Amino acid sequence: MADKQYELGDAELEVLKVLWERGASTVRDVLQALHDQGRNQAYTTVQTLLTRLEAKSFVRSDKSEFAFVYRARLTRDRVTRSRLKTLVAQLYDGAAGPLVLQLVRMEQFTTDEIDELHQLIDRLDSEADTKNQEPR
Amino acid sequence: MADKQYELGDAELEVLKVLWERGASTVRDVLQALHDQGRNQAYTTVQTLLTRLEAKSFVRSDKSEFAFVYRARLTRDRVTRSRLKTLVAQLYDGAAGPLVLQLVRMEQFTTDEIDELHQLIDRLDSEADTKNQEPR
DNA sequence: GACTTTCTACGACGGTCGTAGTAGATTGCG
DNA sequence: CGCAATCTACTACGACCGTCGTAGAAAGTC
The missing domain is CATH 1.10.10.10 (Winged helix-like DNA-binding domain superfamily/Winged helix DNA-binding domain)
Structure with missing residues (x-):
């Protein structure tokens, strides 16, 4: 498996x-x-x-x-994403939510990052029905 | 070493x-x-x-x-945190910010999670006054 | 052309990890 | 007590990974 x-x-x-x-x-x-x-x-x-x-x-x-x-042959983004996915699967049974929460709780962020997070969250909020695409 | x-x-x-x-x-x-x-x-x-x-x-x-x-002998939290730290160090030179950003971008969240994120970010926001972080 | 430097191919070694077998100790049962 | 089931200790093996060494090919130098 x-x-x-x-x-x-x-x-x-x-x-x-x-x-x-x-x-x-x-x-x-x-x-x-x-x-x-x-x-x-x-x-x-x-x-x-x-x-x-x-x-x-x-x-x-x-x-x-x-x-x-x-x-x-692969972008950094692609590789990090894959590693991340593995880790999320291993530690959180695939749910990224708890991970982000934990990360946000445990780490310090710069105000810029917090800003960007704000924007991202807001955007997530509005498009909260994006379909699940799985590009192989 | x-x-x-x-x-x-x-x-x-x-x-x-x-x-x-x-x-x-x-x-x-x-x-x-x-x-x-x-x-x-x-x-x-x-x-x-x-x-x-x-x-x-x-x-x-x-x-x-x-x-x-x-x-x-160790709590789940402790272990996951440590693994996370390792991964962040390896992939993002220790900066958790970009990771979170990427995660938020790449994953779907439930509305509940988005809610909680909102709250967390808000809290971070208010604590971020005396923030004098220098990212590396 | 002979010598030196650089590169490539291949093999190797020790340690971690996933997996499991075997032998001997311990315990329970009739 | 004698035997079967269970547990523990020890060993092992193959794959992966980090690390190199050696030998030979290719290229540059004088």
Whole structure:
């Protein structure tokens, strides 16, 4: 049950994030970026991560240059949404409401964020009958 | 670095949830509950999970009865909060605001939840006077 | 062309996790 | 008491993941 096609590990996610932030990158580019972030991995480690990400179809590579260039195949939004969904399913049986409530209770927000939340909630209020679309 | 004391796996979490829901339970109790949920594990699998959870201090056991009785040592709230924090840290660099925004955008809410959100936001609003937050 | 650097392919290792089997201890029953 | 059921301890195995090393191919340098 549940395809559970094994999501991303932490290190893999870090690599993906680099690709999101700086776009198409070589192994060395990613390595450099990670180094700058304090992570200190070997070149081949990053290479492995990228290879695995490609096997999972999270990135694609192309070789027109000397070295392979990697690009993310999914947007950050898409991935975070999926992770979120998993977490919501696991912890709250799929109900996002309680999660948001808990988050709102537990975290500090800037006035700007509160503002935006206001607007969002209001909008939700009015279009409270939006249909459920499931784009695969 | 990073202690990264390896959090809970999916199966471990399921077990914990059973303990939260039905309180002190034996291996067999948990097994039964999981079976009722459709999961079909072996007795010893559940036993292993409980043992590992105990090793990680998520549960504690006591043996006054014939069989060990296990109890959760942390509240559901505590665990979900921690998982959430991890996810927020990983995906949003620790800023919960954007997460909430995304969640609110992506999920459907019942009118009740929207109501409660309204109230929460309002409350936040009034508390947000002495807010001197600097997001990272 | 020989040497150095860089990249790629592949294998590997240890730890976590989900899963479960086996053996031995404990308890209950007739 | 003797046996069956149940429980516990220990071991194991395969997949995933983070981490690299080594060997060989490709490219640049002098």
